[in-house]
Amino acid sequence: MRREMRRSLLGAVGLVVFGTVQLAAHPHKPGSSPDGHHSQAARAPDESRRAAAFHLDFFTDIARRCPLACQPRLITQSVLEHRFVSGAPDAPTLERLVSQRNELLDTLRKKLPWLSASWSSDRLAWDAPPGTLEVTERRPRYVVVEICNVTERVLQASVDAGTPDARVAHEIAPGASIPFLVAIQPTADRAQISVHGEQETRALELPVERVVAATLRVQLIDGESKRPVAGRVTVEPSDGRLRYAGPFVENRTFLEKPIVQLAPMRMVAVPFFYADGSCEVEVPPGRVQVRFERGFEHASIDQAVEVAAGERRDVTLASESLLDAKRSGWISGDTHIHWVTNAWNVDLPLADLALVQRAEGLRVANNLTLLHRNPDDAFVKPSQAPMGPVLRYCDSEYHLEMGEEYRNQNLYGHLCFLNLQWLVLPIGTGPQIAGDDSLDYPVNKTAILEAREQGGISIEAHGTGNNHELPLNAVHGLTDSLDQIDPEDYYRLLDCGFQLPLTNGSDHPARVAGCARAYVHIEGEFDYEKWIDGIRCGRTFTTSGPLVFLDVDGQGPGSVIVPDPDKRSQVRVRAISRFPLGRVQIVSNGEVLEEVETQARDATLECPLPLDTSRWVVARCSRNDRWNAIWDADVAHTGAIYSHPEGKPVFKPEAARAWISRMQSHARDILTRGRFANASQRSEATRYVEESIRRYRRMIELHDQARLNDGFQDQKDRLLIQAGFASSRTHAPEFLAACEEATTIAELQKLVEPLTLLRIHINPESRVKISVGAALETVVQHRTARFLVEVHNEARVQSRLQLRAMDQAGTPAVPAEWCALRLVENLVSTSYLTGQEHEWKLVEFRCSEVGHREVHVEAEAGQGTQDLGFRALADFVVHGIPRSEARPLVQQASP
Structure with missing residues (x-):
């Protein structure tokens, strides 16, 4: 009782x-x-x-x-x-x-051993005689002592066994009991457990038997090559308390991590340790459960052994591959690592990060430098190397890159800058980041533009938490990807027609490196520039365990499909995991099209793609009802595939209005909370919000408006938004002012001439002529660049415009395999001609080889026989250079 x-x-x-x-x-x-x-x-x-x-x-x-x-x-x-x-x-x-x-x-x-005792008015006694507790030499054993207050007064008590630093006081109501965690040291045959009341201390005695530890000598090998490999090891001995060994056994950063959902956060032990091929660990005699893990692409290997006191036992664990994702072009990476200690202000050796990459099966590690300054401390960390690849730890299998987290906590948000050549200064702004005397200036937009000029990408770092400018950056074409975002916010962005991928990063040392990661699809051999470009192009999924592969008619995430109404399109998902999958779902436009709930570890799901409307399609997997991989283990979510019947993307005005409401609140925060040196700085911040709101409102107005009815202002607004997705130069105040002042099509044509790659002229007889616009002289290998295509459509045709890049090296000409040229299908551009006499299209160009090459472009818009003066062919020469030679292309901005 x-x-x-x-x-x-x-x-x-x-x-x-x-x-x-x-x-x-x-x-x-x-x-x-x-x-x-x-x-x-x-x-x-x-x-x-x-x-x-x-x-x-x-x-x-x-x-x-x-x-x-x-x-x-x-x-x-x-x-x-x-x-x-x-x-x-x-x-x-x-x-x-x-x-x-x-x-x-x-x-x-x-x-755990769970013992109970009662505190009465005159004594403290065990409720039942405790048995002898076995304690291994050199290690304490933890027991739970539950104290029941059988008096009529509140008892304030704490419990220890000779370690007062661990003492915590609790109130125990009359008739109630609470447990205390107590460490029993292997120093005597009887342990004295002291219970400290308000006015007196009473003691309990616990018989102790000291036992000699056994030693496990663990070897980790690859199941195919039989060579030693690094991995995670979990050792659960007979007393339940996990044991640790390996090269980092004395480093608390590898042993503890915070529970980041708690405020203030509390440190807890990491339940595994890293070993580089082998380790020795002492355990008490009895049954020992050993687990070996190598990231998400290998099965979790478990083995139980019985060991006797003093025994030295060899255990060999061989990893088993579930899937070689790299062979299929899928490369894992953590977008957000700070390789520092748990205190954040001390660097860790990069050699240790390289070991962790291999143990975690993490192909790409982005080590981000940040600034933090407060009255007690100031630092710029990590600082082991300059921006760019750390070549000592880069090879055909793994890549370690220095990047930057640019932060403003007060107003704007945090951004991950990857693929940089140098730090974007000032690294951080505003209170809580750069010091209480710091300004919320320059605005984050300025930093994004500088990162873009270096060939970098900008990732919104923490979902929509404090990232108040995510919707602003998205509508200006300045967001390359989304980290740690909740699915509902992601879907709201997709509902506005944005094509944004999902990535993920651990934010180590807040979490274990690689606990949440992105998989990015590339073509051919592994290369970091390809990996970055895969993010730009949306070919991603994010996961904390399962591998989830989505395709529609063979096209993966990031693809835009213009479906044939006479052809049935099929959505297919394959999910693979080390553990039972739970629910696997296909979601489109916020609705579940198909799902399965399973305890299997490999599942395939298929369904037809409805062609009734424009759609985005994603797949997701979870063992619970949460779908964000940063907060839960064994969750995966793909980026979207887009279905645009007749070139029309998804657009829901209510989603745009929700973002407008958020931006209006942000504008009020700038006015009431922002810290600026003068009115001009504050005005710059508010103008960015106001222009973003205007663009969302124009998107709503233009959504249902027939393009044939576009007036000049409509054309100008469309071009302004398009240009923002083409080049960072179009965000300069001079460009925006010139666009605003333009009153004729000719002025707009001249304004965007430096961004215009091709000009298409369709004469009244619907015959097509193509010519080269701005010279495309130098491009970086594997880096997608965007340009404008100017269309003069005298025939007002509304067919689909098609461009092909051909290789004339052979006879006849064949599609060029060394480059890709495609018209962009998104909320601001489509391959379908609208019937307007003047319009612009976005086009992407990507070169996979270095050196000078001639590109032969063919254009088609449903034209008939060509006149001699109308040639639907154009040639231009490009010079492809590797990333390592790209530095001279951009001049570093002055601090």
């Missing part, structure tokens, strides 16, 4: 913790995880919230000091307890919270 009473009180009540260890070191605070459950936690009874507060401390204390195989459950439950205590909108219901809490407590009773 007493045990049942205690369990009820422990599960539902608990009491306030007066002191606990709360460690956190993080220069910024990502948002909290979505949970999908709503409750009235803010109005929960005080006793229930006190119970949640206690269990938050109890579970995180175990997770930090005594890591167990159930570590993920401890962390998940801690987050739920925290949400309930704080009254978060996504807090669980009390019923769900208590149910999951009691399930976890039952698991802990099986994992």
Whole structure:
């Protein structure tokens, strides 16, 4: 009866913790995880919230000091307890919270020795004689001592076994009991457990038997080559507490990570360690469970062994490949690593990162430098190397690149700049980042443009958390990808016609490197420039475990399909995972087209693609009802494939209005919270918001308007938006002013002439003539560049314009394999001619070889027999250079 009473009180009540260890070191605070459950936690009874507060401390204390195989459950439950205590909108219901809490407590009773004692008015005694506790030499053993207060007064108590630094005081109500985690040292035959009340200390004795440890000598090999390889190792011995070894066993950055959903964050133990081919680990005698992992493309290998005291046992674990993603062109990478200690202000050796890459199966690691300055500290870290590749750790299998996280916390948001040649200064702006005396200037847009001029890409770093300028950057064509974004926000961007990929990064040291990553599809041999260009082109999926491959009629993420109404299109998804998949879904325009729920580890899902309307299509996989890979393990989400019947993208005015509302709030923040040196700086920030809102409103107005009815202002607005997606130069104030002042088509043609690659003239008889515009002299190998195509359509035809790049080296000419030329199909450009006499199209050009080559372009718009004066052919010469020679193309801006 007493045990049942205690369990009820422990599960539902608990009491306030007066002191606990709360460690956190993080220069910024990502948002909290979505949970999908709503409750009235803010109005929960005080006793229930006190119970949640206690269990938050109890579970995180175990997770930090005594890591167990159930570590993920401890962390998940801690987050739920925290949400309930704080009254978060996504807090669980009390019923769900208590149910999951009691399930976890039952698991802990099986994992740890769980002893109970009662504190009465005159004594402290065990409820039942405890057995002898085996403790391995040189290592403490953790037990849980549950103290029941059988007096009529509140008892304030703490418990230790000779380690007062671990002592935490708790209030125990009359008739209630709470557990304490206690470390028993292997120093004597009897351990004294001290229970400290307010006025006296009482002691319990626990018989102890010291035992000699066994030693496991673990070898990690590749299952095919039989060669030693690096990997993650988890060792769970007979006493339940995980053991650690390997090259980083003394480095706390590899042993602990924060629970970033908690505020303030708390450190907990990482449940594995890295080994470079082999390791030795001491364990108590008995059954030992060993696990070997090598990233997401290899099966998790588990082996159980029985060891005797003093035994030295050899264990060889061979990895098994699930899928060679690289062979299929899919390259994994972490977009957001800071290779520093948990304190953030000390570099870690890059050789260690190279080892972690191999252990995690992480092909690309982007090590981002950031600025952080506060009254206690100031640093620019990591700083192991200049921007660009760290060649010592780059080969045909792995790549380590220095990049930058450019941050403003107060107003604009955080950006990951990849593929840089030099740091974009000032690296960070505004309070909380660059110091309380720092200005929110220059605006982030300025930094994005400089990164673009270097050939870099800009990734929105933390979803929509503090990234208030994501919708602004998107409509100006300045967002290359999205990290850590919630699916609902991603879908809202897709509903505006934007074509944006998903990527992901761990934000190490906030999390383990590679825990969430992007897979990017490339053609041919592995090359970092190809990987970056794959992101530009949208060929990605993001994952914290499963590999999810989506295609429509053989076309993958980033592709735009103009479906044939007479042909049936098929959507296909294949999902592969080390663990049971859970739910696999095909989602289009916010609706689930097809799904399967399965415990299998390899599943295929197919369905026809409806052709009733324009669509975006994604695939996703999860073992729960959450779909963001940064917050949960074993979640994957692909970038989108786009179906544009007659060249029309998805556009939902209500989605655009939602972003307008967000931008209006952002404008108010700039006026009320922004820190600027003068009115001109503030005006620059607000003008960017105002112009972005104007563009969204014009998109809504132009959405249903027939293009044949476009007036000059409509044409000018379309061109202005198109030009922003073509070149960073079009964001310069001089260009914007000239565009605003233009009153004729001729003035617009002259303004965008430097961006115009080709001119198409369709005469009244519908015959096509093509000529070269601006000279395309030098391009960077594997880097997609965008230009404009000017169309003068005297015949007002509305057919589809087609361009082909041909190679004249042979006879007859054949499609060029060394370059790609395609008209862009997106919200601002389509291959379909609108019937307007004057319009512009976006075109992409990509060169895969170096040297001088001649491009032969053919154009077709449904024309008939050509007159001699109308030649639907044009030639131009390009000079392809490798990335390593691209530096002289751009001059570094002055600080």
